[in-house]
Amino acid sequence: MVAALRRKHRIHASPGTPDPVASFDAMPQSGVPAWLVRNLKSLGFSQPTPIQMQCFPAIMSGSHVLASAPTGSGKTIAFLGPILACLGKPGKDFARALIVDPSRELAKQTLDEFTKLTVGRKWNGRLVDRMSGEKAGNIRRLDVAVCTPLRLVQMLRENRISLDATKHLVFDEADKLLDLGFAPQIDEMLTFCPKADGGLMQTMMFSATLPPVVVDLAGSILTSPLRISIGDVNAAAPDVEQKLLFITSEDGKLFSFRQLLQDGEIKPPALVFVQSKERAKELFGELVYDGIFVDTIHADRTKQQRDNTVKAFRAGKLWVLVCTDLMARGVDFKGIGSGVINYDFPQSAATYIHRIGRTGRAGRKGKAITMFTIDDFESLRSIVGVMRQSGCEVPEWMLRLKQRSKKVQLAK
Numbered sequence: 001m002v003a004a005l006r007r008k009h010r011i012h013a014s015p016g017t018p019d020p021v022a023s024f025d026a027m028p029q030s031g032v033p034a035w036l037v038r039n040l041k042s043l044g045f046s047q048p049t050p051i052q053m054q055c056f057p058a059i060m061s062g063s064h065v066l067a068s069a070p071t072g073s074g075k076t077i078a079f080l081g082p083i084l085a086c087l088g089k090p091g092k093d094f095a096r097a098l099i100v101d102p103s104r105e106l107a108k109q110t111l112d113e114f115t116k117l118t119v120g121r122k123w124n125g126r127l128v129d130r131m132s133g134e135k136a137g138n139i140r141r142l143d144v145a146v147c148t149p150l151r152l153v154q155m156l157r158e159n160r161i162s163l164d165a166t167k168h169l170v171f172d173e174a175d176k177l178l179d180l181g182f183a184p185q186i187d188e189m190l191t192f193c194p195k196a197d198g199g200l201m202q203t204m205m206f207s208a209t210l211p212p213v214v215v216d217l218a219g220s221i222l223t224s225p226l227r228i229s230i231g232d233v234n235a236a237a238p239d240v241e242q243k244l245l246f247i248t249s250e251d252g253k254l255f256s257f258r259q260l261l262q263d264g265e266i267k268p269p270a271l272v273f274v275q276s277k278e279r280a281k282e283l284f285g286e287l288v289y290d291g292i293f294v295d296t297i298h299a300d301r302t303k304q305q306r307d308n309t310v311k312a313f314r315a316g317k318l319w320v321l322v323c324t325d326l327m328a329r330g331v332d333f334k335g336i337g338s339g340v341i342n343y344d345f346p347q348s349a350a351t352y353i354h355r356i357g358r359t360g361r362a363g364r365k366g367k368a369i370t371m372f373t374i375d376d377f378e379s380l381r382s383i384v385g386v387m388r389q390s391g392c393e394v395p396e397w398m399l400r401l402k403q404r405s406k407k408v409q410l411a412k
């Protein structure tokens with residue numbers, strides 16, 4: 001029966017992983033508090049997603065966990081839920097569980113999910129950022145702390161907070177946190193974590209993409225982790241229709257984008273990814289004069305501006321949100337149906353998977369359009385690989401372009 005359940009939901013688990021739970025109703029028998037199951041159901045969820053089925057018992061067993069599942073498949077609750085079950089009830093210590101997210105937007109969203117899960121109960125959760133850091137010495141009780149690496153390390157370095165009471169640690173979007181941009185901060189933060197029996201407290205890593213090099217790296221941080229994956233590893237979410245759009249020159253992108261909007265190919269709200277903050281500012285400047293309700297999110301915008309923009313987009317007050325890869329990871333916008341546009345070509349298959357994963361979430365259908373020019377030919381192959389793996393037909397003309405790309409490369 002367990003094997004059949006795993007097969008049905010494409011759950012892969014390393015030997016020794018406890019049996020998955022098939023339904024919310026079965027959860028109390030395996031120690032999940034009744035109030036938590038009630039709250040899960042009152043969110044309108046009829047059954048746990050596959051990653052939740054497997055992660056509740058795996059995390060509640062106390063093991064370290066390395067887990068991957070498609071974008072939008074409910075990974076946040078897959079770690080928050082069992083952590084709350086392990087913590088049992090609100091406590092008196094600081095940061096009993098610590099969730100590390102690569103962006104402030106994602107950290108805030110994780111906290112929102114915590115708030116929904118614990119509604120009606122006296123749990124404490126908060127974003128541990130610079131502001132709360134100033135007051136951090138006064139915060140005694142904190143069940144779940146959510147943070148970004150930079151702020152966390154700053155506060156640890158300045159001895160304003162301590163992780164001595166932390167029992168559960170989650171690296172959300174683990175491959176992003178372990179890549180070059182964040183690795184020094186993660187290394188440093190790990191030196192502040194108390195060790196037991198030579199290892200870290202229960203540590204868990206989650207992402208939709210875990211390339212082999214990250215799995216190796218994770219192996220040096222985690223102790224005998226249970227390895228859990230749903231479906232194909234490093235694949236796009238199954239409910240996203242993926243399209244490629246060839247644009248003859250960079251200048252043609254804006255015209256094509258306007259055309260896509262006009263033809264209804266892109267239906268607002270739309271999330272438009274560009275490569276840099278300069279590109280974001282440039283495109284925003286163009287679209288704002290078209291009378292489109294547009295805004296932008298990139299690293300140069302203040303915290304307040306970013307928060308307001310996310311709020312406005314969520315409330316349906318913006319049609320188009322132009323953003324950098326800052327928004328590629330984890331962010332959950334419910335209304336995006338046919339509106340993820342890669343205006344600038346993603347630099348890696350992982351970035352592509354996460355960007356287009358902003359749509360087609362939680363069982364809803366989605367559509368993503370990726371523009372490319374002759375300058376992107378060299379990167380095309382890995383994205384076409386992801387599309388093929390998802391069962392997309394790669395048109396004949398694309399295959400011809402790939403041949404041309406070889407010539408282009410040779411000509412260089």
Ligand SMILES: Nc1ncnc2c1ncn2[C@@H]1O[C@H](COP(=O)(O)OP(=O)(O)OP(=O)(O)O)[C@@H](O)[C@H]1O
Pocket residue numbers: 044045046047048049052069070071072073074075076077207208329330331332357358361362
């Ligand atoms: N059991 C469930 N049934 C239906 N919807 C769910 C369930 N669990 C979570 N969701 C919803 O699914 C959406 C996606 O969840 P979440 O953001 O956790 O995805 P994710 O797997 O972390 O995605 P990403 O890899 O992009 O970060 C959220 O809106 C969440 O509330």
